[in-house]
Amino acid sequence: MTKQNKNIADSPILNVRNIKKYFPIKGGVFKRTIGHLKAVDDISLSINKGETLGIVGESGSGKSTLGRVILKLIDATEGSILYKDTNITSMKRNQFRPYRRNMQMVFQDPFGSLNSKMSVAELVEEPLLVQTSLSKKERQEKAIEFIEKVGLRAEDRLKYPHEFSGGQRQRISIARALITNPEFIVCDEPVSALDISIQAQVLNLMKDLQEELGLTYLFIAHDLSVVKHISDRVAVMYLGKIVEIAPTSTLFKEPAHPYTQALLASIPTLNKKKTDEPTVKLKGDIPSPANPPSGCAFRTRCPFAHERCEKETPVLATQGVQHEVACHLLDGQDDVPIATKSDPTLKKISKA
Amino acid sequence: MIQQDVLQVDNLKTYFHLEEGRTAKAVDDISFKISPGETVALVGESGSGKSISALSIMQLINKPGRIEGGKITLNGEEITNYNAKQMTKIRGNDIAMIFQEPMTALNPVFTIGNQITEIIRKHKKMNKQEAHQHAVDLLKLVGLSRAEEMMKEYPHQLSGGMRQRVMIAMAISCDPKLLIADEPTTALDVTIQAQILDLMKEMKERFEMALLLITHDVGVVSQYADRVMVMYGGQIVEESTVDVLLESPKHPYTQGLLASLPMVDKDVARLGTIKGTVPPAYDFPAGCRFSTRCPHVMEQCLSHNPSLSDIESEHKVRCHLYPSEVEE
Numbered sequence: 001m002t003k004q005n006k007n008i009a010d011s012p013i014l015n016v017r018n019i020k021k022y023f024p025i026k027g028g029v030f031k032r033t034i035g036h037l038k039a040v041d042d043i044s045l046s047i048n049k050g051e052t053l054g055i056v057g058e059s060g061s062g063k064s065t066l067g068r069v070i071l072k073l074i075d076a077t078e079g080s081i082l083y084k085d086t087n088i089t090s091m092k093r094n095q096f097r098p099y100r101r102n103m104q105m106v107f108q109d110p111f112g113s114l115n116s117k118m119s120v121a122e123l124v125e126e127p128l129l130v131q132t133s134l135s136k137k138e139r140q141e142k143a144i145e146f147i148e149k150v151g152l153r154a155e156d157r158l159k160y161p162h163e164f165s166g167g168q169r170q171r172i173s174i175a176r177a178l179i180t181n182p183e184f185i186v187c188d189e190p191v192s193a194l195d196i197s198i199q200a201q202v203l204n205l206m207k208d209l210q211e212e213l214g215l216t217y218l219f220i221a222h223d224l225s226v227v228k229h230i231s232d233r234v235a236v237m238y239l240g241k242i243v244e245i246a247p248t249s250t251l252f253k254e255p256a257h258p259y260t261q262a263l264l265a266s267i268p269t270l271n272k273k274k275t276d277e278p279t280v281k282l283k284g285d286i287p288s289p290a291n292p293p294s295g296c297a298f299r300t301r302c303p304f305a306h307e308r309c310e311k312e313t314p315v316l317a318t319q320g321v322q323h324e325v326a327c328h329l330l331d332g333q334d335d336v337p338i339a340t341k342s343d344p345t346l347k348k349i350s351k352a
Numbered sequence: 353m354i355q356q357d358v359l360q361v362d363n364l365k366t367y368f369h370l371e372e373g374r375t376a377k378a379v380d381d382i383s384f385k386i387s388p389g390e391t392v393a394l395v396g397e398s399g400s401g402k403s404i405s406a407l408s409i410m411q412l413i414n415k416p417g418r419i420e421g422g423k424i425t426l427n428g429e430e431i432t433n434y435n436a437k438q439m440t441k442i443r444g445n446d447i448a449m450i451f452q453e454p455m456t457a458l459n460p461v462f463t464i465g466n467q468i469t470e471i472i473r474k475h476k477k478m479n480k481q482e483a484h485q486h487a488v489d490l491l492k493l494v495g496l497s498r499a500e501e502m503m504k505e506y507p508h509q510l511s512g513g514m515r516q517r518v519m520i521a522m523a524i525s526c527d528p529k530l531l532i533a534d535e536p537t538t539a540l541d542v543t544i545q546a547q548i549l550d551l552m553k554e555m556k557e558r559f560e561m562a563l564l565l566i567t568h569d570v571g572v573v574s575q576y577a578d579r580v581m582v583m584y585g586g587q588i589v590e591e592s593t594v595d596v597l598l599e600s601p602k603h604p605y606t607q608g609l610l611a612s613l614p615m616v617d618k619d620v621a622r623l624g625t626i627k628g629t630v631p632p633a634y635d636f637p638a639g640c641r642f643s644t645r646c647p648h649v650m651e652q653c654l655s656h657n658p659s660l661s662d663i664e665s666e667h668k669v670r671c672h673l674y675p676s677e678v679e680e
């Protein structure tokens with residue numbers, strides 16, 4: 001029952017096509033490039049206005065890099081980013097300036113991302129100084145408006161970040177991100193560092209602000225329950241690629257990719273009983289993105305890996321309404337066992 | 353036959369004496385027991401006193417912290433006044449501890465093999481070769497199949513999950529009767545967390561250990577613990593079996609905490625919240641420590657801190673909403 005009365009437009013606000021971000025790996029005496037770390041490897045997605053697209057995946061899967069590339073905080077190696085049909089990929093700084101104020105970011109670490117020498121008022125006002133030509137008085141008024149909008153007290157505006165709790169600091173970051181009236185916000189693990197009761201306050205705030213201001217979110221998190229709560233659609237990343245993308249309810253009810261299934265099975269929940277049969281859990285660690293396995297990057301941990309997985313990289317293919325999955329099991333060409341959510345034991349599906 | 357408790361903690365208090373004469377009451381009068389083989393979870397948000405409780409039991413409190421009072425009994429023997437040498441023997445032999453970040457417990461300049469064999473030889477009469485073999489066996493037991501090679505590797509060469517497995521191997525190397533795990537999986541990804549928790553459960557059963565599992569994750573509590581204690585402001589505010597606590601939480605803080613959890617198997621349009629933030633340990637309100645945030649606060653809550661009392665068998669709550677005989 002996600003967002004039944006939410007206003008999501010049909011047209012994409014953001015369209016990302018075949019984005020790659022490769023970091024050079026240097027080595028040897030001369031520090032030459034000896035290889036590439038494929039942090040983001042050929043990702044395409046689009047987000048509609050008013051929508052929240054969640055991105056989940058284990059650490060190192062490339063979530064933050066994707067967010068930073070989309071906001072042009074770092075350059076893409078390849079691919080294009082369309083913001084409302086305008087290609088912003090290779091825009092220069094001053095060309096991009098009017099777009100920058102529309103595309104903001106909220107980071108995980110409210111400590112690290114706030115300058116400790118600036119007061120709350122200065123911090124919240126700063127983006128206006130850089131990105132608009134408002135007068136000092138206008139800027140100050142706006143800062144107070146947004147300090148209050150995120151649930152902080154205007155009296156506290158002269159205090160410094162260290163005088164606030166983690167949750168309050170995250171509110172400051174959100175005020176900073178919102179003050180230029182952006183349309184699109186990348187939220188990179190915005191509640192991961194917060195305690196549960198504070199996390200709930202911030203999540204509710206972000207939902208309220210989205211409704212009030214018609215915001216579009218790309219919401220990155222490793223906590224699936226948080227992502228489920230806030231997202232309309234969810235993309236699952238593994239080693240730089242999207243392996244499954246679907247509307248939230250579909251992804252959680254009928255996960256199709258073995259990795260998504262394993263992720264869901266790994267979450268300890270209140271309703272799973274201690275006596276329940278153990279579900280398929282993943283063996284081993286996520287491989288290094290500097291040296292990913294051939295074919296399907298998940299095959300070293302996949303309980304259903306078969307010959308084809310080593311040779312051929314699966315691509316995203318339609319599995320249902322707005323539901324795409326990248327796995328060889330799902331094109332019906334392979335005679336291999338497959339797991340389903342309703343029946344976690346192996347079910348033999350033959351080509352028929 | 354009544355089984356002797358593995359651990360009994362009575363009225364433990366650990367304070368930090370800060371500058372300007374302030375005192376942080378990190379752990380303030382907690383009492384509990386752990387039976388053999390039992391898994392007891394200690395949950396609470398950051399700063400509630402979970403780690404300091406564990407470190408106090410281990411007598412690993414440093415200045416400006418000090419254990420102010422209380423009694424700690426291990427397998428029927430009071431260890432409260434043990435000296436440093438006696439405690440060194442207890443740690444590892446009788447109680448082992450695992451931390452959130454294994455890197456802080458492992459020495460970066462020694463190999464894994466060095467560190468495990470050292471622990472084994474400290475507590476067991478084994479020569480170098482026997483200790484080496486025992487170490488390899490332990491590493492294999494915790495699922496590290498490359499055990500022989502890994503003995504020669506350094507901590508930074510291993511992933512976070514592998515390091516936590518090494519910590520578990522070290523913890524069980526001397527068959528302790530109690531394992532204290534302080535947020536052992538908080539720094540790990542969810543698929544690795546599942547592996548580590550399952551391994552701890554298996555080792556616990558195999559070696560018949562009791563487990564004190566410190567976590568802030570209610571899902572982990574639900575799936576791995578028998579009993580649970582909820583901490584707030586340096587005190588236990590509710591204690592019961594896991595099923596009872598999750599089905600009918602009684603303390604307003606526990607209720608608020610459960611309502612604020614987003615869950616993968618439950619749909620809520622809006623999360624419940626607890627207003628405000630945790631007060632610092634040097635500035636608790638008079639009366640009930642939750643009174644600044646409690647939706648049910650009453651006049652007596654502002655002056656009298658309720659005691660932790662039984663409201664039914666095996667269910668204790670610290671709150672004036674529930675009738676109790678004794679008051680502090």
Ligand SMILES: Nc1ncnc2c1ncn2[C@@H]1O[C@H](COP(=O)(O)OP(=O)(O)O)[C@@H](O)[C@H]1O
Nearest residue numbers: 023037039058059060061062063064065066289
């Ligand atoms: N500036 C950088 N230089 C080199 N490697 C990087 C850089 N930033 C990220 N990486 C690597 O890219 C991969 C993906 O990282 P990241 O996007 O931070 O993942 P996530 O946010 O999912 O944890 C990781 O292996 C990381 O080490």
Ligand SMILES: Nc1ncnc2c1ncn2[C@@H]1O[C@H](COP(=O)(O)OP(=O)(O)O)[C@@H](O)[C@H]1O
Nearest residue numbers: 368376378397398399400401402403404405633
């Ligand atoms: N080294 C220290 N110096 C001063 N106060 C401390 C120190 N360590 C802990 N405390 C106090 O003890 C309280 C409880 O800390 P801790 O047990 O680490 O919390 P938890 O493990 O539940 O997050 C903290 O809120 C803090 O006030």
Ligand code: SF4
Nearest residue numbers: 296299302309327328
């Ligand atoms: S393509 Fe093969 S290895 Fe990859 S997820 Fe599907 S079955 Fe597993």
Ligand code: SF4
Nearest residue numbers: 640643646653671672
């Ligand atoms: S004692 Fe009073 S303030 Fe404290 S939890 Fe109970 S009702 Fe709330």
Ligand SMILES: [Mg+2]
Nearest residue numbers: 063064065188
């Ligand atoms: Mg990240």
Ligand SMILES: [Mg+2]
Nearest residue numbers: 402403404534
């Ligand atoms: Mg702690």
